Amino acid sequence: MTISNNSTIELRGVSKSYQRGKSKVPIFDELTMTIEDGDFVAIMGPSGSGKSTILNLIGGIDTIDAGAISVGGTVLGNMNESALTRWRSNHVGFVFQFYNLMPMLSAAENVELPLLLTSLSRSERKKRVETILEIVGLTERARHLPSELSGGQQQRVGIARAVAADPQILLCDEPTGDLDRKSANEILELLQLLNTKLNKTIIMVTHDESSTAYAKRTLFLDKGRFIQQEMNQCA
């Protein structure tokens, strides 16, 4: 099923609930939203409002009960498990609150992970990793293990890993939630740079209101519905 090719991401009448014990807890009921190509959207809302679930659904790591999600005209629900995994590796990069780096791999090896899924040769992968680490300012730390890096540096490695395979969409779940203010601002500036210079579509879930200033717009989610939208003039 194809909904439209005009926008990057479209959610149409999406419903989602989770089973908790014997009862079903609804998260969304017929949620509809559109995120244009190159947009930078911050999503805010109280705990349990479904912010992270939206990222999971768009990223294809969770499934919907009803409705449809399309990304660039591709309907996620039509793909089987392995097709979805391949699609994810080509189109989506994830940035996690706790970085989720492989602790036994160096920064460079962590960044290389998504490139192992491509047809790039070893030398091409090495070159790409060097370039990305340079962009995030961690050339000198390439051989360091995550445990030898600060929180901010680890998150920059996480972002480098997310963009290594050059996906169009970055899904960021509380990317600054574990960082001090200064490091958080550096990460947000980096995300903003990726959005403005490389035209990446970024969807960022956050609790931190000041973080939203870096996005182009902010959506407020409550009880499974968008209750408010703010456009950010500065971004």
Added chain:
Amino acid sequence: MTRLLRQSITLSAANIKSLHRRAWISMSMILSVALVVVVLLGFLSMANGFRKTLDATGAEDVVMITSRGSFGEAMSRLTTNQTHQIEEGPGLLRSASGDPVLSAELLVPVDALTMADGQTATLSLRGVGPNAMALRENLTIVAGKMFTAGSGEIIVGQRLSTKYRNMQIGDTITFGRSEWTVVGHFRANGSVFESEMMADRGVVQTLFERQNEVQSIRAQLAGVSDFEVFRAYVEDELDMGLSARTEKEYFAAQATNVSRIIVFLGWPLALVMAIGAAVGAMTTMYSSVSDRLTEIATVRAIGFSRTAAFIGTLFEAIVLTLIGCVIGVAIAKFGLEGFSASTRGGANTQLAFQLMLSVPIVVQATVLALFVGLVGGGLPAYRATRVPLRSAMTGRS
């Protein structure tokens, strides 16, 4: 290199690199596999050593005559008339005087005291004829001298001399009411004879009141090809309830029976332990998957396949298993191989042999260890493919 292979190698290497986080539980898996391997190798090397000992004993051109239906010499009885008939058989090697080269023998169980704790053990004293040495090419006197016919002298197998009291040259040893002087130690290429003592048959018959009693006859064939003619004479023509087998056949049959019993005891025990080890391995690997939950979910979210996650976990299980296997083989090699054991031989006597490893039994133990790894790692590896990807969003790596 295919993408799946690259993913699998990366995840396998990452799992191995993170083993230190699960050091103790991984160690327990390694040790349980090692224990299974040691137990199995212990039994198999025992059976192997026993078989090798008996294999080294027999000659193809020496024929052994016992009563038909007797499992070993101990149950056999030959009459004087039978002995005379056998001496007339065709195909036997004869001396210049026309006498066959044979040795009518008698096996008597005697008690000796162990060197270590003075416990009583039953050994074999073999009364032999003058041709006994000629019929046992591998038997050599390594210290002292051969006993003198008609005397109360005795020679002792080298293995016994180190394990039992009063068996040094010059010692006097008493069996029941008979008293013997040890005059020599002999070696017999590791064969069962090294577990025996030998003396003159006539003296043994007299001192143990077994006049005219003979249990077996060993006879030298003129050639290996003469065996069939001789066998047909003894078993068919004489029709006196006798059995003729080459010495090699005789000991091979004994080896097969006993080593089969050892193997039949060893395998079930090892299998039960292997099942226990597999359950332990499963616990270890489930713990590994649990420990790496966020990592697995993260790489799966990035785009790594379920198959790579499966292979990565199974690889870890196999590596731990193989480490355990290598340790087990090393313990068996350096701790068990060469260890002297003994079992009941003919006449309820001790038969000493050494535990011996061999490539086939090490391969068997390795296959069992891999079975533990595959069973123990299989289900957790499958679990790794079912890790909910949402875990990547919520977990800390």
